[in-house]
Amino acid sequence: MSEQCIFCKISAGTIPAKRIYEDDDVLAFADIAPQAPVHVLVIPRRHIPSLDGLTEADRGLAGHLLERVAHIARLLGVAEAGYRTIINTHDDGGQEVYHIHVHLLAGKRIGPMVARA
Numbered sequence: 001m002s003e004q005c006i007f008c009k010i011s012a013g014t015i016p017a018k019r020i021y022e023d024d025d026v027l028a029f030a031d032i033a034p035q036a037p038v039h040v041l042v043i044p045r046r047h048i049p050s051l052d053g054l055t056e057a058d059r060g061l062a063g064h065l066l067e068r069v070a071h072i073a074r075l076l077g078v079a080e081a082g083y084r085t086i087i088n089t090h091d092d093g094g095q096e097v098y099h100i101h102v103h104l105l106a107g108k109r110i111g112p113m114v115a116r117a
């Protein structure tokens, strides 16, 4: 838990969010500014700042996180139609919140790339 981190606070329940799925290691909640009809953020509860911060020791957690993304897409009923997953990393990747998260976007046809200012 990082004291200043907004996603750690959401994980702990001290900041509210629309929670979609949770287990001991992973939490999914609705993005506050959705870019698609379905826009969910999937995070590990453990504070890892970015994809760039992943180490060999995180392989199990990273695998679980990705598998849960697929599970959540099925849970939301969007898996068959399809969805877009994005992990933004550092400035050029457009990362704003420094707690690693996977964007899960669905519910409309998303173009070849998502570019966000």
Ligand code: 5GP
Pocket: 006, 017, 018, 029, 030, 031, 032, 033, 034, 041, 087, 088, 094, 095, 096, 097, 098
């Ligand atoms: P990034 O640009 O870091 O990949 O994405 C951060 C995402 O977090 C953005 O899509 C933004 O809308 C979302 N976000 C930022 N603050 C909050 C918040 O307090 N609650 C929720 N649910 N989402 C947030």
Ligand code: ZN
Pocket: 001, 002, 005, 006, 007, 008, 009, 046, 047, 048, 098, 099
């Ligand atoms: Zn955090």
